[in-house]
Amino acid sequence: MQPNFSLVFFTTLAGMAQGLIFFIATLKLIGNALPNDFLGFLALPFGIVLLGLSLIASFFHLGHPEERGVPLICGERRGFRVK
């Protein structure tokens, strides 16, 4: 298959963010081991930002990149109009 780089970024970043959140939640459950400050200011925002980045990366994977998705986001004009 043709590996699409947006897919590579999407799956790796999302997997990492999910792992982060999984372990934060587990550590919180088994002993409240993580202080709220750390969670509030570093860990959880990091996780949310990572998930957001992976979501944006997944947009570049949808549809026909040469027709719809990427030119739409980047604002280029399409080549020619099909009648």
Next chain:
Amino acid sequence: MAAAALAWFFSITNQSNDLIWPILILLSIALWVCTAQIYQCIRFIQEWAHPLTMVNFIALGLTSGWLLLGSLLLFWPDTILQPSFQLICHLGILLLFVCLTIKLTIWKRNKNLRPKSTLNSAIGVRQVSIRQTSMGLMGGSFNTREFFHNQTETVLSNLRKIIFFGAYLIPILLLIYAAQSSSYGLIPAVLLIHYCGLMSERWMFFAEANHPQNLYYQRIS
């Protein structure tokens, strides 16, 4: 993501709602299962259609997430204590080792895969030996571009070495060293090396998939 934002709100305002944490765990696992199922459910790609695909996704996600958590803990001034640093290293080594086992099993399985259909089975001619002389078109098409990675075998085998060392072996060795010598600064380095190997691993996952249609787009003329 919404659940994570809610948890962030709770921790900023110092509330504690203990229901959010199991929800986050379940949602993480669900998202892993969903993203892995996208590839695992394609029956025609034998490399992917195996439960190990999902296991590999989840294991790698857990491992990179744990290394990320360890790195973030090290950046935070007052949470890190000696016992938890050991926990970061040891659990990291364990997770990496599990991922390595899974990956080697997948590679071994992929090496022994054979296509389930042949030219004979495609056109139903059993007795005669068939050779394809042309794929019917001279230029490229969607089928000739989309389903092949267009890299040489050397690139692939080099990438496999990068994956083996970068994503698994070097992080394991560095973590063992870090656990012995308590060098905190190694953990972000381990995360970076592991992430580069992870990206290569994911690229290889997509590239090594062999769609049966590749059997038929072999020769121009």
